[in-house]
Amino acid sequence: MAHVHRTGAFDFIIFGATGDLTRRKLLPAFLRRFLAREFGAEARIICVARTAHSTDEFREHVQQDLREFAPDVARDEDKLREFLGLLTYVALDATQADADWQAIKAALPDPERTRVFYLATGPSLYASVCEALSAHGLITQHSRVVLEKPIGTSLATARAVNEGVGRFFPEEAIYRIDHYLGKEGVQNILALRFANPALEKLWSSEAIEHVQITAAETVGVGSRGPYYDEAGALRDMVQNHLLQVLCMVAMDAPASLRADDLRNEKLKVLNALRPMTPDMVRQNVIRGQYTAGRLKGEEVPGYTQDLATKHTSSTETFVAIRTKIRTARWGNTPFYLRTGKRLATKTTEIVLQFRPQAWPIFTNMPSPGRLVIRIAPHEELSFVMAVRDPGAGGLRVRNATLNMSYEHTFSIAYQDSYERLLLDAVRGDPALFIRRDEVDASWRWVEPILDTWQQGLTPLEPYPAGSWGPASARALLARDGALWHEDMLT
Numbered sequence: 001m002a003h004v005h006r007t008g009a010f011d012f013i014i015f016g017a018t019g020d021l022t023r024r025k026l027l028p029a030f031l032r033r034f035l036a037r038e039f040g041a042e043a044r045i046i047c048v049a050r051t052a053h054s055t056d057e058f059r060e061h062v063q064q065d066l067r068e069f070a071p072d073v074a075r076d077e078d079k080l081r082e083f084l085g086l087l088t089y090v091a092l093d094a095t096q097a098d099a100d101w102q103a104i105k106a107a108l109p110d111p112e113r114t115r116v117f118y119l120a121t122g123p124s125l126y127a128s129v130c131e132a133l134s135a136h137g138l139i140t141q142h143s144r145v146v147l148e149k150p151i152g153t154s155l156a157t158a159r160a161v162n163e164g165v166g167r168f169f170p171e172e173a174i175y176r177i178d179h180y181l182g183k184e185g186v187q188n189i190l191a192l193r194f195a196n197p198a199l200e201k202l203w204s205s206e207a208i209e210h211v212q213i214t215a216a217e218t219v220g221v222g223s224r225g226p227y228y229d230e231a232g233a234l235r236d237m238v239q240n241h242l243l244q245v246l247c248m249v250a251m252d253a254p255a256s257l258r259a260d261d262l263r264n265e266k267l268k269v270l271n272a273l274r275p276m277t278p279d280m281v282r283q284n285v286i287r288g289q290y291t292a293g294r295l296k297g298e299e300v301p302g303y304t305q306d307l308a309t310k311h312t313s314s315t316e317t318f319v320a321i322r323t324k325i326r327t328a329r330w331g332n333t334p335f336y337l338r339t340g341k342r343l344a345t346k347t348t349e350i351v352l353q354f355r356p357q358a359w360p361i362f363t364n365m366p367s368p369g370r371l372v373i374r375i376a377p378h379e380e381l382s383f384v385m386a387v388r389d390p391g392a393g394g395l396r397v398r399n400a401t402l403n404m405s406y407e408h409t410f411s412i413a414y415q416d417s418y419e420r421l422l423l424d425a426v427r428g429d430p431a432l433f434i435r436r437d438e439v440d441a442s443w444r445w446v447e448p449i450l451d452t453w454q455q456g457l458t459p460l461e462p463y464p465a466g467s468w469g470p471a472s473a474r475a476l477l478a479r480d481g482a483l484w485h486e487d488m489l490t
């Protein structure tokens with residue numbers, strides 16, 4: 001039976017409650033945790049956006065959304081009604097200091113309760129929302145604020161967002177969410193490394209030839225075109241998710257699992273990333289944009305057709321990066337990061353490629369082994385290693401795979417990472433949220449790449465939808481004699 005960690009009463013206030021994120025992720029996540037009895041009917045979820053709705057009308061919309069986005073759990077009518085009863089809707093323009101903030105206050109009668117403000121609007125509103133919350137006496141001693149990504153679009157704008165919010169909330173009450181940190185497979189990196197001393201002994205340049213971190217998507221930009229065209233893959237995925245995963249793979253053991261011990265170690269990794277000069281960007285960063293192609297047997301349009309509003313765009317939908325971490329542990333191991341839309345398959349994975357045998361005594365050595373931590377489409381650990389090829393006569397070796405699939409090993413249902421993170425914010429556990437100095441360090445590393453691109457110093461390479469990105473992404477690894485995972489034969 002799954003362990004249930006029940007929370008006390010809380011008030012959760014979502015700004016941006018009619019938006020895509022709330023509809024597809026946040027409210028379905030809350031419903032699932034409610035059904036898992038992690039919280040009860042005493043919780044209040046106050047939903048705020050500009051669109052005029054009564055609470056009843058809003059609940060009606062949410063009911064339809066839950067049927068669409070959480071069909072497996074939205075079937076129990078009584079429970080669904082009970083959950084919808086926790087929701088209150090407040091229509092308010094959060095940019096207006098004189099809007100009806102009292103309506104939110106009225107929905108929050110108990111200042112002693114845990115109060116979580118979740119900002120799921122665009123980040124340009126974060127500081128003004130916090131200012132209004134403060135001006136209307138809504139921030140209590142028991143309040144926290146959760147900030148959705150992106151935190152800024154550059155180091156300067158990220159600082160402005162953080163300073164704006166920091167005027168009203170202390171750093172320990174600011175929870176910057178990165179949903180990749182809530183993924184089971186990403187958290188399992190900690191268990192894998194720090195609960196298996198034997199494995200941790202292999203975890204360095206001595207045994208590991210290279211590391212690849214891939215977040216490949218088959219989807220295009222969908223309805224988020226206006227946001228994405230401003231952001232691009234580097235800001236949307238690398239600055240946050242991929243760098244956080246890299247930190248989990250590369251960091252040294254923290255003194256404890258307490259938030260600041262973890263964050264201190266992650267920060268050291270970010271600060272040890274080899275800085276990107278324009279020359280380094282030219283040699284080590286590939287950017288691409290998808291064109292029309294075929295995916296899962298169907299014709300799909302190119303990026304600018306998906307945008308529909310423009311004929312040309314210089315926004316990258318694919319990035320591949322080769323980097324190094326300047327530490328004794330990792331100095332000789334390249335890290336390859338890659339993400340893109342409209343790629344051949346939905347795959348999120350980390351591959352740790354082991355070094356070859358220094359003095360092979362077998363004549364038919366297969367490729368050196370590797371550890372694959374797969375996060376999507378399903379969670380799985382695979383250890384590829386050389387074994388004796390069974391049979392009489394001679395001693396031949398070949399690769400075979402030890403596999404651990406989460407689905408087959410654990411009875412616990414797959415949890416969307418938001419389920420875990422929302423409840424962590426309620427419980428006041430910031431370990432899986434990003435500290436301000438991590439945001440700064442990530443931007444500091446990413447910004448020279450953006451600057452180099454802006455100066456037109458590297459080409460934007462087209463790739464057909466359904467492929468693995470521009471051919472040069474392959475060449476990036478070939479230079480080191482390495483292959484991307486999908487190109488490895490065994």
Ligand SMILES: NC(=O)C1=CN([C@@H]2O[C@H](COP(=O)(O)OP(=O)(O)OC[C@H]3O[C@@H](n4cnc5c(N)ncnc54)[C@H](OP(=O)(O)O)[C@@H]3O)[C@@H](O)[C@H]2O)C=CC1
Pocket residue numbers: 015016017018019020021022048049050051092093094095119120121122123125148149150227
């Ligand atoms: N969608 C996703 O998958 C992800 C989104 N994010 C981030 O989450 C945030 C929200 O994204 P998403 O839901 O896609 O965006 P949407 O554009 O779909 O939603 C924005 C929400 O903000 C509300 N809003 C906008 N302006 C105001 C205002 N002045 N006062 C009050 N409410 C306002 C809108 O409601 P109304 O128009 O009714 O006011 C709407 O509810 C963004 O920062 C995004 O980058 C992060 C990761 C994934």
Ligand SMILES: O=C1O[C@H](COP(=O)(O)O)[C@@H](O)[C@H](O)[C@H]1O
Pocket residue numbers: 215217236237348376
């Ligand atoms: O934050 C984002 O992540 C999603 C990919 O998330 P995943 O959990 O499906 O791997 C991406 O599609 C989106 O563009 C980005 O904003």
